[in-house]
Amino acid sequence: MTLQELKDIFYNGLWKQNAGIVQLLGLCPLLAVSSTVVNGVSLGLATTLVMAISSGAVALIRNYVPNEIRIPVFILIIAVLVTVVQYLMNAYMYPLYIVLGIFIPLIVTNCIVLARIEAFASKNPALQSAIDGMAMGLGLTAVLAVLGGMRELFGHGTLLSGIDLALGESARSLVITVIPDYHGFLFAVLPPGAFIGLGLLIAARNWLTLRAERKTRGPEAQITPITGGCSPASHA
């Protein structure tokens, strides 16, 4: 694998094909758990772990699975890995498991996992695929972190609250109270706040892309609008 290849994979995952704000895949966890930074990043990292392992595993066996049963086999692999992650979290990070509990099984239904496997891992070697899964997961994690930060800041006036759930009681001092005596803004905490926050992030990304295009190709340059969706085929 060349360095350029590696760069491309990361560029794709983190920016160009970002799962959260470009492909618009995985909206279910994106909107549900992005109420705080800690929740968002935790589920993002769990998804990253599952994506890296499952992409690598699928790439390893891709030549042995008959084409017509590949989807059930892929889903089987994803489901097993998610369950393993769930058991491990339940055993070793119980407080966090309580918080994220119902969302972990949802990683299975998060179509970004299957979409990347179908679009990338089923056609590429194991190492590249694992890195692609990781890069895609990290891209999603970054969006979850930013969105979680926005919602937490406007909703509760804090950042990193609940970090003691993830890192233990001693991490409680890391919680940042940005606005003391803030009475909270419920709208940001509830799902509509998540949708609007996501919309703002997409707009910001589009604006940045457009600006970069215009710089290189003149003031008349246009960008293609985002077409997201849950069908793996549209990303192949």
Place this chain on the structure above:
Amino acid sequence: MRRTMAKASFHAALNLLFFAVLATLVLASTYYLTRDRIASSVEKEKLKLIAQVVPPHLYDNAIVQDTLQLPPSELLGTNENSIAYLARLKGEPSAVVLQAIAPDGYSGKIALIVAIARNGEISGVRVVSHRETPGLGDYIELPKSPWIKGFDGQSLAKLKKTDWKVKKDGGSFDYMAGATITPRAVVQAVHKAARYFEQHRAVLLAHPADTSVPTVKEKTK
């Protein structure tokens, strides 16, 4: 033609079977490896909540293991058997931790544990799980607000029937403007649990000490 198709299907089926078996093996071994740890974290979490509602000078036994099966009850809001935990001091029951469900929260059931001392006084209430609106109805959780401590020390003897309501309804319990349904449900459920205790006091407290656990003659901490 038919033969090759059958062959291909058979091949695919075998392939799928292989992956299914492999997946089962991985899952089973992970389950086996994490089982004990998971059980102990669940136990610890429960113990933490119970320790919050039963003051340490009231018991010297292992409360989590000292249980009573209770049949479904309208007063507890349970439609299945539920478990009550017994706190004992030198073998004598000193308090009971009941699991109660408030069926009428703003978004579904609210699960509570209610600890009631021998004399009928509530020694503590905690919310185990709920789905109330975050930031609005979730002040029934201890980390969010001390509201739930308002039950401490209350009893059927101290408050008459009409007092077991939120202040808005003429009772004696606080509430927050904009979220009255949630505290109403919790107050109701705690009141019912207290009545359950009164009705079944004899049975709950007569539970003979488990002879397999030797009575600890320890000074209270």
